[in-house]
Amino acid sequence: xxxxxxxxxxxxxxxxxxQLEILSNGIFQSGELPTFKEKISEINQFxxxxxxxxxxxxNLGYMCNQVCEHCHVDAGPDRKEIxxxxxxxxxxxxxxxxGAHTLDLTGxxxxxxxxxxxxxxxxxxxxxxxxxxxxxLTIIRANKKYYDLPDFFxxxxxxxxxxxxxxxxxxxxxxRGDGVFDKSxxxxxELNERGYGMPESDLRLDLVYNPSGAFLPGDQAAMExxxxxxxxxxxxxxxxxxxxxxxxxxxxxxxxLIASENYEDYMYQLVDAYNPAAVENVMCTNTIxxxxxxxxxxxxxxxxxxxxxxxxxxxxxxxxxxxLNDRNIIISQHCYGCxxxxxxxxxxxxx
Numbered sequence: 573x574x575x576x577x578x579x580x581x582x583x584x585x586x587x588x589x590x591q592l593e594i595l596s597n598g599i600f601q602s603g604e605l606p607t608f609k610e611k612i613s614e615i616n617q618f619x620x621x622x623x624x625x626x627x628x629x630x631n632l633g634y635m636c637n638q639v640c641e642h643c644h645v646d647a648g649p650d651r652k653e654i655x656x657x658x659x660x661x662x663x664x665x666x667x668x669x670x671g672a673h674t675l676d677l678t679g680x681x682x683x684x685x686x687x688x689x690x691x692x693x694x695x696x697x698x699x700x701x702x703x704x705x706x707x708x709l710t711i712i713r714a715n716k717k718y719y720d721l722p723d724f725f726x727x728x729x730x731x732x733x734x735x736x737x738x739x740x741x742x743x744x745x746x747x748r749g750d751g752v753f754d755k756s757x758x759x760x761x762e763l764n765e766r767g768y769g770m771p772e773s774d775l776r777l778d779l780v781y782n783p784s785g786a787f788l789p790g791d792q793a794a795m796e797x798x799x800x801x802x803x804x805x806x807x808x809x810x811x812x813x814x815x816x817x818x819x820x821x822x823x824x825x826x827x828x829l830i831a832s833e834n835y836e837d838y839m840y841q842l843v844d845a846y847n848p849a850a851v852e853n854v855m856c857t858n859t860i861x862x863x864x865x866x867x868x869x870x871x872x873x874x875x876x877x878x879x880x881x882x883x884x885x886x887x888x889x890x891x892x893x894x895x896l897n898d899r900n901i902i903i904s905q906h907c908y909g910c911x912x913x914x915x916x917x918x919x920x921x922x923x
Contacts, residue, residue, distance in 0.1 A: 575639055577648040578824060585827045586646065588878035595821065595905040599836055605843050608907045615848045619900035622870075625893060626858040629676040629872060629918065630655070630663055632688060633864045636680040637714045640735075640748045642782055644876050646823045647680040654684075655864040660691045662888040663862060664698070670893060672860075673701040676918065678872065681711045683718060696728045704731045706780075706918075710752055712759040722759075726766045731776040733815070734760070737784055739802035747784045760809045769811040778813045786834035788845055788912055789816035792921045815920030818842075820873050820909035842908035850915030853922040856901045862888055870901045872918065877906070 579586040599605045612618045634651035636643075667675060675695060682688055682705060696703060705725065712721045725732055736756060737747045744753040760777075763769060769777030779799065783789050796814035803809040819825045821838060829835040856870040860881075866888040869875040883899040885892045915922035 575648075577634075577639065577646045577650055578827060579646060580648070580650040583827065585823065585830075588876065591822055591826055592877055592879075592904060594826065594830075594835075599839060600905055605839060608903050608905050608911075611843075611846060611908075612848075612851055612903075615851065617848075617851050620851075620854075620856070620903060622897055622899065622901060623857045625670065625672045625860060625897065627674040627676055627855070627860075628663075628667065628670060628672045628862065629678060629859055630862045631678050631864050631872065631875065632680070632682040632685040632691075634680045635684045636708065637684065637711055638681075638708055638748055638752065640824070641828055642747060642784075642819050642825045644820055644823045644825060644873060645680060646876070651680065653864045654686070655866075657687050657690075659864070659866040659888060660687060660694075662866060662891075664691075664694055666888060666891050667695055667698045667700060674704065675700045675702070676704040676706070676859075678706040678918075681708055682706065683711050683721060689724060692724075692728055692730065696730075702731055703729065704733055706733050707735075707759075708748075709734045709736070709756040709759040710748075712762065713755040722762045722766045722768070725763075726768070726775060729775070731778075732763060732768060733778045733780060735782070736760075736779040736799070737782055739799050739806070743784050747782070757807050757809065760803070760811070761807065764809055769809070771810065777811045778815060779811050780815045780817055782817055782819055786829060786832065786838045786841075788818055788841055789916075792816040792914065813920070815918075816914075816916070817918070817920065818909045818912055818916040820906045822873060822906050823876055839905070839908070842912045845912035846908060847911055847913060847915060850911040850913075850922050853915065853917075854907070854910045855917035855919070855922070856910075859918075860896060868896070871910075873906055873909075874902055877904070879904070 633654035634647045636647035639648040737744045741753040767773045768775040861869040861872045861875045868881045879902045885895045
């Protein structure tokens with residue numbers, strides 16, 4: 573289990589351009605596999621265009637208390653990139669005027685941003701319909717200063733979406749580190765005590781599943797049933813929905829694929845599982861992703877590959893929703909991950 577980010581290790585894969593080179597060459601350059609552009613051109617979906625903006629996703633920083641082996645953000649304790657108050661204030665102005673109905677805060681661990689609570693308090697006044705915080709759960713037990721997060725979330729009616737690789741200790745700790753499972757269970761129990769995840773509760777608690785190896789997730793509905801049964805029986809834990817997310821071949825997961833000699837096999841899996849019906853609802857068509865330093869991207873994955881939006885408007889300081897809606901979405905081979913099987917987005921399956 574790595575304890576440092578790729579960036580801290582000076583890995584070549586910490587460079588987004590190097591990742592894009594790998595995704596563009598080899599089996600795709602030779603024609604052994606079709607590029608994503610070629611694939612969506614077959615169904616007249618190229619260029620991919622945005623629809624109505626529904627979700628503003630903000631990355632509050634890459635700092636995290638965990639170093640998970642699949643992390644596409646390459647987050648960790650050694651990452652110091654953090655969104656400033658100035659950028660947060662620019663985002664608040666956007667939130668007040670946007671047509672988007674969902675605000676989605678992510679990281680790293682977004683709670684580790686020193687201005688996280690201030691921002692949640694201010695953003696909650698803006699009347700966003702669905703206010704999401706993506707929590708790794710262990711942050712709630714990481715330090716005394718975070719112990720009251722369940723109460724803070726409840727006070728602001730935050731929709732908590734939490735990472736939970738599996739309902740067993742072994743598989744969870746393998747992906748996220750020793751002790752993560754037990755801390756996650758404790759955090760989920762604390763959220764349940766506040767009313768989160770209860771069948772009739774408006775306090776939304778959803779879980780996110782990522783495969784722990786070089787394979788695609790199974791059926792989301794079937795896995796949700798298994799998760800609910802196991803967590804209720806073993807720990808008396810309840811939650812609302814499970815989102816199954818495909819690991820995209822970027823950053824730390826790409827590093828794992830190459831090191832384990834699974835890269836080509838995994839890309840074959842993604843291309844073989846390509847579902848044209850999933851293209852219609854990929855998250856880049858209804859989402860704008862804002863990085864810790866205020867740059868705009870089609871999605872969280874493009875952000876990690878340094879692929880800014882193809883628009884005259886590229887930063888929150890010059891935000892213009894009309895101009896952003898009139899753009900082509902930037903694609904590469906990692907996009908196969910969002911269109912494999914039932915499709916994948918930050919909100920789970922899309923087809």
